[in-house]
Amino acid sequence: MIKKNKTIDNFFMLLALKEAKKGFPYTYPNPLVGSVIVKNRKILSKGYHKYFGGPHAEVDAITKLSKKDLENSTLYVTLEPCSTYGKTPPCTDLIIKSKIKRVVIGTLDPNPLNFKKGVEILKKNKIDVDFVSEEVRKKCIEINEPFFKNMTEKLPYVVIKFASSIDSKIANKYYYSKWISSEKSRIFAHKLRLASDMIVVGANTLIKDNPYLNVRYFKTKKQPSVCIIAPNSKIPENLNVFLEKRDVYILTKKHVYSKAKVIEPVIKNGEIDLYDFLKKIYEMGFRNILVEGGGKTIGSFIKQDCFDKISLLLSPVIIGSDGINAIESSFGLNKNEVGIKLNMKAFKKIENDIYIEFTKPNLSLPFVKGE
Amino acid sequence: MIKKNKTIDNFFMLLALKEAKKGFPYTYPNPLVGSVIVKNRKILSKGYHKYFGGPHAEVDAITKLSKKDLENSTLYVTLEPCSTYGKTPPCTDLIIKSKIKRVVIGTLDPNPLNFKKGVEILKKNKIDVDFVSEEVRKKCIEINEPFFKNMTEKLPYVVIKFASSIDSKIANKYYYSKWISSEKSRIFAHKLRLASDMIVVGANTLIKDNPYLNVRYFKTKKQPSVCIIAPNSKIPENLNVFLEKRDVYILTKKHVYSKAKVIEPVIKNGEIDLYDFLKKIYEMGFRNILVEGGGKTIGSFIKQDCFDKISLLLSPVIIGSDGINAIESSFGLNKNEVGIKLNMKAFKKIENDIYIEFTKPNLSLPFVKGE
Numbered sequence: 102m103i104k105k106n107k108t109i110d111n112f113f114m115l116l117a118l119k120e121a122k123k124g125f126p127y128t129y130p131n132p133l134v135g136s137v138i139v140k141n142r143k144i145l146s147k148g149y150h151k152y153f154g155g156p157h158a159e160v161d162a163i164t165k166l167s168k169k170d171l172e173n174s175t176l177y178v179t180l181e182p183c184s185t186y187g188k189t190p191p192c193t194d195l196i197i198k199s200k201i202k203r204v205v206i207g208t209l210d211p212n213p214l215n216f217k218k219g220v221e222i223l224k225k226n227k228i229d230v231d232f233v234s235e236e237v238r239k240k241c242i243e244i245n246e247p248f249f250k251n252m253t254e255k256l257p258y259v260v261i262k263f264a265s266s267i268d269s270k271i272a273n274k275y276y277y278s279k280w281i282s283s284e285k286s287r288i289f290a291h292k293l294r295l296a297s298d299m300i301v302v303g304a305n306t307l308i309k310d311n312p313y314l315n316v317r318y319f320k321t322k323k324q325p326s327v328c329i330i331a332p333n334s335k336i337p338e339n340l341n342v343f344l345e346k347r348d349v350y351i352l353t354k355k356h357v358y359s360k361a362k363v364i365e366p367v368i369k370n371g372e373i374d375l376y377d378f379l380k381k382i383y384e385m386g387f388r389n390i391l392v393e394g395g396g397k398t399i400g401s402f403i404k405q406d407c408f409d410k411i412s413l414l415l416s417p418v419i420i421g422s423d424g425i426n427a428i429e430s431s432f433g434l435n436k437n438e439v440g441i442k443l444n445m446k447a448f449k450k451i452e453n454d455i456y457i458e459f460t461k462p463n464l465s466l467p468f469v470k471g472e
Numbered sequence: 473m474i475k476k477n478k479t480i481d482n483f484f485m486l487l488a489l490k491e492a493k494k495g496f497p498y499t500y501p502n503p504l505v506g507s508v509i510v511k512n513r514k515i516l517s518k519g520y521h522k523y524f525g526g527p528h529a530e531v532d533a534i535t536k537l538s539k540k541d542l543e544n545s546t547l548y549v550t551l552e553p554c555s556t557y558g559k560t561p562p563c564t565d566l567i568i569k570s571k572i573k574r575v576v577i578g579t580l581d582p583n584p585l586n587f588k589k590g591v592e593i594l595k596k597n598k599i600d601v602d603f604v605s606e607e608v609r610k611k612c613i614e615i616n617e618p619f620f621k622n623m624t625e626k627l628p629y630v631v632i633k634f635a636s637s638i639d640s641k642i643a644n645k646y647y648y649s650k651w652i653s654s655e656k657s658r659i660f661a662h663k664l665r666l667a668s669d670m671i672v673v674g675a676n677t678l679i680k681d682n683p684y685l686n687v688r689y690f691k692t693k694k695q696p697s698v699c700i701i702a703p704n705s706k707i708p709e710n711l712n713v714f715l716e717k718r719d720v721y722i723l724t725k726k727h728v729y730s731k732a733k734v735i736e737p738v739i740k741n742g743e744i745d746l747y748d749f750l751k752k753i754y755e756m757g758f759r760n761i762l763v764e765g766g767g768k769t770i771g772s773f774i775k776q777d778c779f780d781k782i783s784l785l786l787s788p789v790i791i792g793s794d795g796i797n798a799i800e801s802s803f804g805l806n807k808n809e810v811g812i813k814l815n816m817k818a819f820k821k822i823e824n825d826i827y828i829e830f831t832k833p834n835l836s837l838p839f840v841k842g843e
Contacts, residue, residue: 266811267784267830268799269640275807396793403790413638415786417814417830419774422767423802424811428639431794436646440637440795443788445824453816457826459638459788 107234110205113137113144113177114233114241117207120149120158121179121244126296127152130388132180132248134158138166138201140174157183159192163199171199179207179241182219193222203229207241211252246460247296250409251388256379259407261392261399262293263427264414264454270424271394276309283452286414291318293412297325297391299350299382301402302342304331306395313341314393326387328352330398332366332373352378375407400430403441411443411459414451478605481576484508484515484548485604488578489611491520491529492550497667498523501759503551503619505529509537509572511545528554530563534570542570550578550612555589564593574600578612582623617831618667621780622759627750630778632763632770633664634798635785635825641795642765647680649796652787654823662689664783668696668762670721670753673713675702677766684712685764697758699723701769703737703744723749746778771801774812782814782830785822 120135128134134150136158148161156164159178163171182192182204196204204223210216220230232238242249247258264282265271272278280287294300294316302314307329315324324347329336331353338360343349349361352373357363364381367374382390392402402408432441443459450456491506499505505521507529519532527535530549534542553563553575567575575594581587591601603609613620618629635653636642643649651658665671665687673685678700686695695718700707702724709731714720720732723744728734735752738745753761763773773779803812814830821827 267640267782267814267828268797269638270811273805273807273810274802277808277810279810281810400793411638415828417816418811419799419803419814420811421803421805422771422797422800426639426793428790429793431645432790432792434644434646434792436644437648439644439648439650439652440641440789440791443638443790445788445821445826448819448821448826450816450819455816455819455826455828457638457786 105231109142110177110231111233111237113139113175114179114205114207114237116144116147117158117177117179118237118240118244120147124150124152126292128155129153129296130248130251130298132245134178134180136162136176136178138162138171138174138176140170145170145174154188157189157192160189160195163195163201168199171201173200173202175203175205176201177205177207180245181206181208181210181215181217182223183210183215184218184222185214193219193226196223196228197226201228203231205231205233207233208238211249213252246409247389251383255383257299257383257387257390258409259379259390259392259402260293260297260410260412261402261408262290262412262414263394263399264290264416265427266416266418266420266424268419268421268424269427270420271396271427272425273420274423274425276425278310281416281418282414283416283454285452286416286454286456288318289451289456290414291316293391294325295319295321297389299326299328299387299390301328301330301390301392301398303395303398304329304334304336305397306393307331307336307340307342308334309395311341313345315345315347323347325391326350328364328382329361330373330401331356332368336361350382372401372405375402375405379407394427396426396429400428403428404430404432409460410446413457413459414454415457416454476602480513481548481602482604482608484510484546485550485576485578485608485612487515487518488529488548488550489608489615491518492615495521495523497663499526500524500667501619501622501669503616505549505551507533507547507549509533509542509545509547511541516541516545525559528560528563531560531566534566534572539571542572544571544573546574546576547572548576548578551616552577552579552581552586552588553590553594554581554586555593556585564590564597567594567599568597572599574602576602576604578604579609582620584623617780618760622754626754628670628754628758628761629780630750630761630763630773631664631668631781631783632773632779633661633783633785634765634770635661635787636798637787637789637791637795639790639792639795640798641791642767642798643796644791645794645796647796649681652789653785654787654825656823657785657787657825657827659689660822660827661785662687664762665696666690666692668760670697670699670758670761672699672701672761672763672769674766674769675700675705675707676768677764678702678707678711678713679705680766682712684715686716686718694718696762697721699735699753700732701744701772702727703739707732721753743772743776746773746776750778765798767797767800771799774799775801775803780831781817784828784830785825786828787825 117135121133146165326348328350367377448457488506492504517536697719699721738748
């Protein structure tokens with residue numbers, strides 16, 4: 102029998118989590134998963150899910166070891182092992198074959214096709230299954246917030262991203278913004294695009310900036326789709342956004358396009374119903390949405406509470422009050438209401454800028470109890 | 473003879489710098505100074521300047537040691553030892569008496585009364601004097617930017633401080649702002665006040681918020697003075713700012729006050745000439761100015777390039793575009809000008825907020841070469 106110790110289990114799970122993060126952002130829309138194989142408290146191998154369609158974390162760690170090493174070992178994996186044929190065969194099969202004695206799981210898989218099934222199969226095959234502490238389990242869920250939202254709410258995960266001056270402007274009054282942020286920040290912004298399957302942009306910003314909205318600094322098999330919020334304006338189809346080989350969508354009831362597909366918006370209280378929009382694009386297969394601007398588009402997503410994360414690149418520059426607002430919307434605050442409260446989740450320096458990530462406070466993640 | 477090694481000198485000087493920082497903000501308007509006494513590469517004692525009027529860093533370190541210990545030791549001090557009678561007797565006297573063999577200096581004293589004099593006196597008394605590397609010397613200057621500015625430019629050091637939402641608002645449209653920032657941030661803001669001898673505030677903000685503008689979370693012998701920028705408005709003398717025992721100044725040509733002293737502004741291009749204001753208050757004895765708002769006052773100081781540092785407390789909240797701007801001024805940017813560039817100097821998390829410090833890029837510090 103393997104001696105069990107919760108503190109040690111938590112420790113190895115945190116290592117597996119570190120592995121999981123290495124997959125960012127290449128696994129999307131699949132979750133980030135990491136694993137560690139341990140015997141007699143020694144790490145034998147580590148693995149992670151490297152890219153969408155590639156081997157799962159368990160497979161990555163298991164295939165590095167000999168039959169002898171694997172026998173009676175403990176596998177730590179941040180997400181419940183899959184039990185179905187997807188892009189790869191079920192991991193539970195390989196675990197059973199490897200004669201691994203015990204599997205410690207970070208969190209159950211929120212995908213209804215897999216939920217608790219992996220655990221059941223392992224147990225049936227006399228493999229011990231254990232779980233980590235609540236705190237560590239939360240971390241295992243947090244790294245896959247987009248995946249958990251997709252699976253449990255059937256909605257895409259929405260990231261609002263903008264680079265602003267310290268007075269929250271994205272351009273001077275002439276719409277000039279080259280470059281508010283440093284080069285490394287711009288490269289980082291492309292990494293965020295890489296984790297997205299759709300970039301959302303407003304008509305004004307698209308016409309004024311004429312951006313490519315593509316992933317340039319990283320290799321990618323597929324450029325993210327683009328959706329232009331343009332209920333009224335007619336979008337000229339010679340803009341740079343149409344140069345890339347990918348789908349362009351336009352949210353409009355008014356116009357017809359040859360290079361873009363039209364999504365019909367629902368209008369509610371005179372505004373586009375963004376919740377309806379998100380439901381529609383989820384059904385179309387989109388899982389990770391990046392809202393890049395401009396101010397009015399970002400303002401609408403915030404006002405309608407249709408976002409999960411705000412990724413702010415704050416640059417050490419002051420533009421002045423005649424500049425263009427990064428967030429352009431009033432939220433009808435009451436006299437004693439200071440504003441929409443967020444949670445500061447992470448921050449780091451990127452060159453001369455500071456990157457700050459905000460999520461909603463008290464995010465109600467689907468905490469699927471495993472124990 | 474003592475063996476000299478620049479790398480080791482730099483190392484001990486960085487330790488002395490760490491000591492120096494402990495004095496913040498109680499030494500103001502005096503500089504932060506730290507010292508370390510070393511013999512045979514062993515640290516015998518450390519010291520720092522603890523409060524205005526208190527023993528200097530050298531004295532603090534020296535008085536901890538016996539005569540025997542001090543003999544032939546090396547003193548590291550971040551600022552050239554003083555050679556004149558101020559609030560305390562000259563440090564050079566004590567160093568000579570202590571039979572310290574060698575003094576390593578972080579930077580020369582920019583005060584014309586002391587500049588290079590300490591070094592000369594020590595050398596005359598056969599004490600070796602050495603300096604650290606350029607990089608470390610820069611750090612020794614940087615911790616005392618206010619003092620260096622005072623001494624070399626004969627102007628107060630100006631810190632602009634505000635707490636804003638991520639969309640750079642300081643209040644909702646009803647001027648409600650309780651509380652944008654967390655409690656720890658507010659305590660931190662009082663520490664900034666403690667380092668100031670004058671708080672500057674605009675008439676509008678003063679009347680709307682009716683703040684006390686005092687130091688509450690820390691013990692202090694003297695509350696900072698307040699200067700109200702009120703060229704037109706008549707300030708009611710029953711506001712909270714008048715409750716404290718301290719000087720209140722009002723910048724105006726129009727009105728007379730019984731509880732406040734009037735400073736007459738110079739008007740240039742229809743605006744108050746802030747450079748003239750800074751010159752005047754320097755002559756009155758003010759060395760460290762904290763500009764606390766509102767948006768127009770902060771905007772004017774930025775526009776007229778009358779600031780040295782911006783201390784931003786960014787809170788995870790969104791107020792919306794109908795809120796009150798933290799910086800309210802247009803800078804007449806050209807078409808291809810993105811804005812006023814700053815340098816991000818430091819940042820840290822304070823509770824749920826993030827504190828970010830900006831200075832001007834390429835700050836031309838008076839780099840007094842010592843070697």
